[in-house]
Amino acid sequence: MTPNPLVEFLASYGPQASSNNLYDEFVVNAAQKTGCAPLEIEQPLIDQVIKWLQELSPKSIILTGTAGDGKTYTARRVMEGIVDSGKAWGSTEKIFEVAYSPASQHTLCFIKDLSELKESEKDDVFNDICDALAGKGHNTYIICVNDGHLLKFFRDRGEKGRVLHQRIASMLRNDQQLDDDLHFRLINMSRQSHRDLFERIVEAIVSHSDWEKCHGCPVLTSQEQPCPIRKNRDVLLQKDPASMRARLKDMIRIAAADGEHLSVRQLILLTVNILLGDQKPGKELLTCHKAKNRASRNEYNVTNPYANVFGENLGERQRKQYGAFSVLGEFGVGYETNNFFDHSLLWSSSCLPVDDIYGDRIFSVYLKDYREDPSENAYRFRRAMLEQRRRLFFSLDSDVANVRDEPRQNPWNLSVFKYGATYIELANQAINTKPIPLSIVKPLIRGLNRMMVGEMTIADDRLWLTEPSGVYLGQAVPLLITHAGRKVDGTTYISFPTIEEDGKAPILRLTPLQREDLAVDLHLRPTLVECILRIAHGAMPASFSSECRRDIERFQLKVATAMNQASGEHQPQPQEISMIAGRLQNHPITALTEEEGW
Known part of the structure; x- marks a missing residue:
């Protein structure tokens, strides 16, 4: 062979x-x-960078991000696409120049890794890099460097460098590619769509x-x-x-x-x-x-x-x-389960997907041994069950009729993100600018209400906002909403803005009294969504509560501040909240007087 x-x-x-x-x-x-x-991994950025460099007055390109994000690979492919100079890339030079002037007199200067340069070498190229970033001279730089080394390079080199350090740091924080006063593009490769990138990687390997x-x-x-x-x-x-x-x-x-x-x-x-x-x-x-x-x-x-x-x-x-x-x-796949999956595995249910190699062939041996002598074979059988649960997690569709009708069959139950499918649907709707369905909005509102008021309320048609102390803010709230995005003149409302990338968390945005400048965002991270939805369905998961509680408290404080600013001089009187038959009601607190200065 x-x-x-x-x-x-x-x-x-x-x-x-x-x-x-x-x-x-x-x-x-x-x-x-x-x-x-x-x-060869398909990278649309390569063709885009080549087009930018073919402009009459090309801007320099800084490729940054964490280690291993493909900065060097991208730069090499860009150079090969422009001048077909693969041998130069394999040389020992840390910086090399390529004469390139189809539409301009610019020379391309490639720095494979700025952090690999000695301090003396950095000093030698510092002024030329500064000129290029300001649009001066005849050199266009393509620089590969991690975020931290990029900032340190400028911070350590006098007033001229510190000015650029501040501008670049701001661009990184705000995810900006361009600055109107500077002549370069800052591309943070850590902000690429992980999902699309993984698809291209798998395809390149298996094909x-x-x-x-x-x-x-x-x-x-x-x-x-x-x-x-x-x-x-x-x-x-x-x-x-x-x-x-x-x-x-x-x-x-x-x-x-x-x-x-x-x-x-x-x-x-x-x-x-x-x-x-x-x-x-x-x-x-x-x-x-x-x-x-x-x-x-x-x-x-x-x-x-x-x-x-x-x-x-x-x-x-x-x-x-x-x-x-x-x-x-961290997903805990296989360590989480329910009776449906375990019973189906133990009794070879026909409702589970079949795998002729990694299913029954390797599992049946452990199952047989366990039935013959449970005490002797318990550990190996538990490991076999773990791997079969993992197989099911990767082999079941969470969006088919039988799973929608019977949530126990959802493969996400085999992970710590039991509402993982719900999160994916929420993110898909947000990125496609589609209304969030009530089947998602109502549990979110119910869970938020339970976290904010500390009661197991069933209220899911409006958001009851309190300060973290539990004091209801007054006449401006609750937010009367029947579905996400509904606006009524003069009211406070919530919405779910469009997100630009599928790697970012969806947002619940609260706009107080239609003051968009005072809007407050709650970033619906997957862990927070999991916590809210578990609480909405009756659970009180201690493993989530500390981290997620802080997120909710910060949201409450920001909303309280925004509501006060939006209300101006007409501050609402404090109210108390009580729950009757699962529903919330508000009542004035008569024991307090205006002189007490709430």
Whole structure:
């Protein structure tokens, strides 16, 4: 059997000590060494940067973001697209110039990593960079640098540098690409759409042309003992809503909205580990030879992609080194469950999706042993149940009729985000500028009311606003709303503004007395939405309450301030709230007098 060199090439991106996945140039060398075509990930930004550089007076480009977001890769592809100068990119030069003047006399100066320059080298190029950023001179810079090093570069270099430091810091905070007074574009690559990026990464890997080199391998054509690498590839090739690819895109989107950024490097590493992960002691990734051995011995339990996706082929310490596994591990997939899923697994219910390799073939052995001797085989059986729950999580569609009719069957019940599907629908509606359905708005309002007034009210047709102390603000509230976005002249109302990127959290915006300049936003992070909806449905999850309670209290304080500003001299008298039959009522507090100065 001749090994497919693509497997070795992909391993260079994987989570192993010998891999060089940290640097773009190392991966280019790995492609040349193995004879494989380079891994080309579709990046629309590349074509856009080339167009910008072809303008009559091109602006400099600063590519920033966290480590591993593809800054060097993007810059290399831009240069190759303009001058086809791949050899220059592989040189040892830290800065190199490319004569480029189709429409101007500008020279392109590429800095592969500003942080790698010595301080003396930074001093040498500082004034020229400042001139280029101000639109002076004949050099156009393409600079790759992490956020922190970019700011430090300018902050450490006198008054001239500190001015630029302040402007760039403001652009980063406000997610601005352009400054009217400066001649450069600041592109924060950490703000890219994680969801779309992951789709392109998976497609580039599973559709790589060198998979054709598996042709002729005897393991490839075996029906009973198929190659585990190809089997795992088949799992990732699926694109329908009931697939690992689709569910991972939702998880990455939720993590991003909760502030957990996954870089390009981590997403590639994750995809490779799903394909090649191996739980057998020794190296963590499969080779073609090891894959053949696993298949011949029917050891598919150690190549399970539903375990690899969480880094189960790695030791705990090693797993924690990689952001992808840490972030996905926080979802608790498989550790959460309900009676429907466990009963269906125990009794092989026909309502669950079938997997001829990673389903019954590996689970039936553990189930049989457990039934024969529960005390002896309990631990291994629990692990097998965990992996089957994970398989179901990635194999069920949360938006089909039987799941909508019976929420217990929703695969998100197998994670800590039991309302994950609701969050995704909320985010989709917000990004597509569509009205949020009442089936989402009403539970949100009910949960917010319960958190703000401290009562298990059923009120979901209006928002009862209190200060954090529980004091009702008066005649201007509650907000009389029947659906999101309804405006009545002179009233206070809530709305759900459009969000620009699917990696950002939706927003609930409260506009006091139609004073849009005083509007207050509550960012509906996935964790906060989960907390609100659990409380709306009767739970009081202690694990969420501390973090989310602070979010609600900040919102209450901001709203109280905005309402006072909007009301002006006509401040409402304090009211108290009482609950009767689950509904809220307000009453004046007569014990207080005006002289007491509430």
